[in-house]
Amino acid sequence: MPIIEVTELHKRYGDTVAVEDVSFTVEEGEIFGILGPNGAGKTTTVECIEGLRSPDAGAISVLGLDPRRDRAELRQRLGAQLQESSLPDKLTVAEALDLHASFYRRPADWNALLDSLHLADKRRARYRDLSGGQKQRLSIALALVGGPAVAVLDELTTGLDPQARRDTWDLIAQIRDSGVTIILVTHFMDEAQRLCDRLALVDAGRIAALDTPAGLIARAQQRQYVHFRASAPVEDAALTAQPEVDEVRRSGAQITVIGTGNLLYAVASVLARERIVAEELRVEQATLDDAFLALTGRRLQQ
Amino acid sequence: MTPTTRNPLRSLPVSVLAKLVSVEAKLLLREPGALAFGILFPSALLLGLGAVPLLREPSPEFGGLRFVDYWAPSALILGLGIMGLQHIPTTVAAYREKGVLRRMSTTPVGPGAVLVAQLIVAFASGVVTAAVLIASAWAVLDVSPPEQPWWFALSFAVGYGSLLAVGMLIAAVVPSVRLATGAATLAYMVTMVIGGVFLPRFFFPDALARLGDYTPPGVQAMLDSWSGEAVPDPLQLGTMALIGGVAAAVAARFFRWE
Numbered sequence A: 001m002p003i004i005e006v007t008e009l010h011k012r013y014g015d016t017v018a019v020e021d022v023s024f025t026v027e028e029g030e031i032f033g034i035l036g037p038n039g040a041g042k043t044t045t046v047e048c049i050e051g052l053r054s055p056d057a058g059a060i061s062v063l064g065l066d067p068r069r070d071r072a073e074l075r076q077r078l079g080a081q082l083q084e085s086s087l088p089d090k091l092t093v094a095e096a097l098d099l100h101a102s103f104y105r106r107p108a109d110w111n112a113l114l115d116s117l118h119l120a121d122k123r124r125a126r127y128r129d130l131s132g133g134q135k136q137r138l139s140i141a142l143a144l145v146g147g148p149a150v151a152v153l154d155e156l157t158t159g160l161d162p163q164a165r166r167d168t169w170d171l172i173a174q175i176r177d178s179g180v181t182i183i184l185v186t187h188f189m190d191e192a193q194r195l196c197d198r199l200a201l202v203d204a205g206r207i208a209a210l211d212t213p214a215g216l217i218a219r220a221q222q223r224q225y226v227h228f229r230a231s232a233p234v235e236d237a238a239l240t241a242q243p244e245v246d247e248v249r250r251s252g253a254q255i256t257v258i259g260t261g262n263l264l265y266a267v268a269s270v271l272a273r274e275r276i277v278a279e280e281l282r283v284e285q286a287t288l289d290d291a292f293l294a295l296t297g298r299r300l301q302q
Numbered sequence B: 001m002t003p004t005t006r007n008p009l010r011s012l013p014v015s016v017l018a019k020l021v022s023v024e025a026k027l028l029l030r031e032p033g034a035l036a037f038g039i040l041f042p043s044a045l046l047l048g049l050g051a052v053p054l055l056r057e058p059s060p061e062f063g064g065l066r067f068v069d070y071w072a073p074s075a076l077i078l079g080l081g082i083m084g085l086q087h088i089p090t091t092v093a094a095y096r097e098k099g100v101l102r103r104m105s106t107t108p109v110g111p112g113a114v115l116v117a118q119l120i121v122a123f124a125s126g127v128v129t130a131a132v133l134i135a136s137a138w139a140v141l142d143v144s145p146p147e148q149p150w151w152f153a154l155s156f157a158v159g160y161g162s163l164l165a166v167g168m169l170i171a172a173v174v175p176s177v178r179l180a181t182g183a184a185t186l187a188y189m190v191t192m193v194i195g196g197v198f199l200p201r202f203f204f205p206d207a208l209a210r211l212g213d214y215t216p217p218g219v220q221a222m223l224d225s226w227s228g229e230a231v232p233d234p235l236q237l238g239t240m241a242l243i244g245g246v247a248a249a250v251a252a253r254f255f256r257w258e
Helices: A042-049 A071-077 A093-101 A110-116 A132-144 A162-177 A189-195 A213-220 A236-240 A263-273 A288-296 B014-029 B032-050 B067-097 B100-104 B112-141 B149-173 B177-194 B206-214 B219-227 B234-254
Strands: A002-013 A016-027 A031-035 A057-062 A078-081 A150-154 A181-186 A198-203 A206-211 A224-230 A245-251 A254-259 A278-284
Touching: A002 A042, A002 A181, A016 A031, A016 A042, A016 A057, A016 A181, A016 A198, A016 A206, A031 A042, A031 A162, A031 A189, A042 A057, A042 A150, A042 A181, A071 A078, A078 A132, A093 A110, A093 A132, A093 B014, A110 A132, A132 A150, A132 A162, A162 A181, A162 A189, A181 A189, A189 A288, A198 A213, A198 A288, A206 A213, A206 A288, A213 A288, A224 A263, A236 A245, A236 A263, A245 A263, A254 A263, A263 A278, B014 B032, B014 B112, B032 B067, B032 B112, B067 B100, B067 B112, B067 B149, B067 B177, B067 B219, B100 B112, B112 B149, B149 B177, B149 B219, B149 B234, B177 B206, B206 B219, B206 B234, B219 B234
Parallel strands: A031 A181, A031 A198, A078 A150, A150 A181
Antiparallel strands: A002 A016, A002 A057, A198 A206, A224 A254, A224 A278, A245 A254
């Protein structure tokens, strides 16, 4: 039973078409990703779900509510973390959470929330004195303080350092495990691949593909690459005899075997038979980046 | 970006409004500039001028009053202008530019509640400014407290209320903090000139002096009720109430939420 249903959503600003026919459903308890380049229509789509914008055409149902008509009720049950939103500079972390908790019928315990977001020692810190990662975590806390059934997180890790990003990912997985359905908007492949149960690839206002991350990668049917140095000479023919192997390339002592399927196993069995040891063995597999390229004809990040 | 928030206030329980007001009050208390110039400076300036003996002599130019009696309402206007025409427009524009209002629009309370809380805090700080000024002028310069307290309270409420409405109108329509600061400063200077802050209105051409009687915050009505020389002209109060009402309505109708 889907918790969010978006049907044939359209939205334009003047002459610019932001969203051109987007439909998808989100199941309860999943992390649903919306992935695409800047300007693809991701934020507009979630702003329509949040009730911040009126669609030009199409229907949206969130928890059985119409985001525009039932806005008051929706806001009690949907938490949103927006791009480009902040707090007054001199407001403290505790004041912000205490204030926002008072807006909701059944707020979460914000002290526990601070503990789980590693902000407990920042309680008295003013907003402007927080680091980027701390601001981002506070933003998540504010999206969750109302005890929402659905949380929409928009470009959550943009501008964070790698460690802060990984910490944030762990946190989002924990939030999902606590029963909150999450819509995650991102333009980072690794983030989507790591976190999302299902993923919509959005390009130029349309959904190019919608599947699990693994399903999208498989659909892209990218070839794999096995790189190694052989301890003794090995014939190309011995390798290409394997059905998984399409091609063998050499560059000095470096050998690259290109193929599909269980390529690594096929290569390893040939080398074992020939009593050759593979040094500096490395496997390159298709990523969501390759999938995006295959499905939309362009790269996600230029 | 088109604003789509039609009913920014939604439901606003009193307990939530009280909490918003207390948070906005705390934030104001953390702004030393607004506190010093908005609340304390008018009293300090009046007491400073009162240290000049000549300005403590009754003079026919001030209708038999001393300069300090005559100018006390202008000192108050100096502080009210800081709050209403400087602090409010720039704070609200910054709230919009930094996405504070945007974040509020995702909550059940909505962004309008923040503005209501801002106005309540600004009004209360104006009351404090007036109280400090009246008390210090009375204690130090023997400027008697308003002779017609109820008329004075009404003149203050109408005058300052309409000034705040004008400040919110500036905040509503200017697109950026920079423009808000510019427009607010212009409005502030005009208000200060007309309110006789820079130059006693005694020196004004008649038309300019009369203009100040009818435009927010209405220095003449405050002076009349403070000195007890006359009952404030209902036409002056009515005109200011009208200006304030129109400014508030236009601000509410055309407020840029993003």
